[in-house]
Amino acid sequence: MNAQRDIFEQPKIDCHCHVLDPDRFPYAADAAYHPSGAEIGTLRSFQEVLAVHGVRHALLVQPNSGYNADNRCMLDAIRQGEGRFKGVAIVPPDISMAQLQDLKAQGIVGVAHNFALLGEPHEGVLDALWDRLAQLDMFVQVQVRDDQMVRLGARLRGCGARILVDHHGRPDLRAGVGGAGFQALLALAESSRCYVKLSGYDKFSLLPFPFDDAMPFSQALLAQFGAEHCLWASDWPHLRAVRRLDYGPLLALFMKLVPDEAARASILYHTPRRLFGFDGG
Known part of the structure; x- marks a missing residue:
């Protein structure tokens, strides 16, 4: 019980979550999927979740579901958060430098590409x-x-930007940790510019919680990247989840995965705070 209480009291930053509020920000006409019911997560609901679980900051990710490149709902949440949130936007490839600078001034720290959903881009x-x-x-x-x-690893290594990889790289568990895709992800650790989110088990595990088949992949990422290049995320409010997921048990699962206190503090708080420029609050 004390250990579980500790994980709620420890400073934390959630590095992948979404805000969806179709009443205030109607879904985009070009979005192929419109979240509904328990998938909808308003800013008010999210703030209550963060307060209960002792999460100080969050990195909001613009979802293809509902909004695609209409970033208004996320930007509104960042603005209302007054420093509590940063964001990762979806933008067209031809966005100008001035437009990117404007997004950065509003708290956007990067641009998201969902190749798992949309397919890989053409060269160049x-x-x-x-x-x-x-x-x-x-x-x-x-x-x-x-x-x-x-196919994407070499292009990412050569791009010069810092890299965030979502959800363990969503490996093919049947291929094992030696699978070509997962090995290509592990190779990105050599660049020192890549950071991996230990999240999204529901998107690739073949088993129910606590996702025992995914643990070797989590451990391999921790061993290869180190705590200074790993991040924790809830993926709240769990869009298109194929099974029930809850915030607290996901935190407890992370605590079990990373028993070392220093490594846990780095992943949960110190690394994302430094990377994304959050203050100490």
Whole structure:
């Protein structure tokens, strides 16, 4: 019981979550999927979740579900948070430097690419965008699955920007930790510019909570990247989840995965605070 209380009291930053409020910000017409019911997560609901679990800050990620490149709901949440939130936006590849600078001034720290959902880009399509992000010291965030990293890894290493990889890289568990896609992700550790989110078990595990089949992949990422290049995230409010997920048990699972107090503090708080420029509150 004391250990579980400690995880709620320890300073934390949630590095992948979404805010969806279709009443105030109607879904975009070009969004293929419109979250509903328990998938909807308003700013007020999210703030209550953070307060109960002792989470100080959060990195909001613009969802393809509901909004695509309409970032208004997320930007509104960042503005209302008054420093509590940063964000990762979805933007068109031809966005200008001035437009990116404006987003950065509003608390956006990077741009998200959901290759797992939308497929891989053609060679060269994103080069100019990634170069602009590198110049602005912003992140290229990617969500991949299975063996996509085999083809994308070299391009990411060469882009010059810092890299965020969502949800363990969503590996093919049947291929094991030696699978080509997961090995390509592990190789990105050599660049020292890549950070991996220990999150999203529901998106790749073949088992129910506590996702025992995914633990070797978490451990391999921790061993290869180190605590200074790993982040924790809830993926709240769990869009398209195939099973029930709850915030507290996900935190408890992380505590079990990372028993070392110094490593846990680095992943949960010190690394994301430094990376994303949160204050000490």
